Amino acid sequence: MRLVDMKTFVVLARNRHFGRTAQELNTTQPAISSRLAAIEREMGGRLVNRGDGRFTLTADGERVLRHFEAVLSGIDSLKETLAGADHRSQEPLRLGAIDSVSSTWLPQLIDALHQQFPGLKIELTVDGTKPLVAGMRKGEFDLIFCLHPVLDEGFRSYSACVFQMSWAGSPTLIDPERVYSVRALADLPIISFPKNSPPYQMVAPYFHDEQALASKLTSCNSLFAIINLMIDGFGVGAVPTVTIWRELEMGLLKTLSVTKRFPAMQIIASYQAGLRQDFIAQVVRQAKRSAADYCAGVAPGMVWID
Structure with a gap:
């Protein structure tokens, strides 16, 4: 059994896709199919169920996968020991x-x-x-x-x-002494991550659960850009507190006291x-x-x- 065939089977089992496997191993789909066929011939049975967009390992395939992973891991360990x-x-x-x-x-x-x-x-x-x-x-x-x-x-x-997550904004925009309700927050300009991103999916329910509408919403895909926009007074945002501790110490940003805490990330x-x-x-x-x-x-x- 060639090492390249073992590695091909392990990568194929992870990707569950011949095209992605070929791309990762810098070869062609026919080459991947040929290697799989050679392994199945040598093992004497089918290792993969495929067809109609379905890809699963057979029971024998699962056993072969575990053995191949152990062999490859052992070889990697040996190489690292010998070559440091x-x-x-x-x-x-x-x-x-x-x-x-x-x-x-x-x-x-x-x-x-x-x-x-x-x-x-x-x-x-x-x-x-x-x-x-x-x-x-x-x-x-x-x-x-x-x-x-x-x-x-x-x-x-x-x-x-x-x-920990905190609402924060420029002292030119917010009142650090005020306790903001969700509805009061919704009246402020808010800087958030792009719609349908995981961070945005944390922000949206925060307002929707309180039936508040955050209409002045700006989206951005960079935490660093969001922090800079907050410093410049373009809006408030919910960000990991530890990522703005310097800005908080310098007084460039202030955290908002809120009636409803933002969930941790x-x-x-x-x-x-x-x-x-x-x-x-x-x-x-x-x-x-x-x-x-x-x-x-x-x-x-x-x-x-x-």
């Missing part, structure tokens, strides 16, 4: 994160990984939750931090941290469980330590481990 950091440096670690993570504890994680794995190359993509989840499903990332888990087979997820980490298992497991352990260390170093209640 030089092997890891040849294959970059692909991280994805939303703004609120990249601006808080992610730099600590990257620094810790460079100390743990000298020579490691890290490719960081900062984007929204939907593109990150879609990219993970296509095999573009090894580990992502966003607002939704990747629930497909072949992936693992855990709660990375929880951010949970960050979910998702990672591939099939390939480079030992290495990715070490990265995940370091990610958990970095998040915990960051939580312990900021003001209580701003960000915590669930």
Whole structure:
């Protein structure tokens, strides 16, 4: 059995799509089909049920997948043991994160990984939750931090941290001494993330549940741009408190006292469980330590481990 065939089967089982698998492995769909057929001939039975847009592993396919993952993981571990950091440096670690993570504890994680794995190359993509989840499903990332888990087979997820959320705005726009009701908030210009994005899906029910209409709404896909717009007095926004602590200390922004608290924002980490298992497991352990260390170093209640 060739290693390329084992890897092809593992990637195909994760993607559940011949085209995406071919793209990830830089080959053609006929090549993927040929490799699968060769594996099935060697194993003496069907490993995949497919047809009418359906793709599932047979019971034998599930068993083969577990064995192939173990073999590939063992080979990865052996390579890392023999070649040390030089092997890891040849294959970059692909991280994805939303703004609120990249601006808080992610730099600590990257620094810790460079100390743990000298020579490691890290490719960081900062984007929204939907593109990150879609990219993970296509095999573009090894580990992502966003607002939704990747629930497909072949992936693992855990709660990375929880951010306290606060309504905030420029002191030129709001009255820091006033207690704002939901209806009073709705009368202010509000800066939010784009419609149908996970952050927006947190904002909309906040008003709808109180039958309040936030009519002066501006959407933006960047946390940093939202904060700058808030500073310039264009509107108020609900953002992770820890991401604006400097602006709060400098007096550029003030938090609003509200009658209804905005729900906390949970960050979910998702990672591939099939390939480079030992290495990715070490990265995940370091990610958990970095998040915990960051939580312990900021003001209580701003960000915590669930």
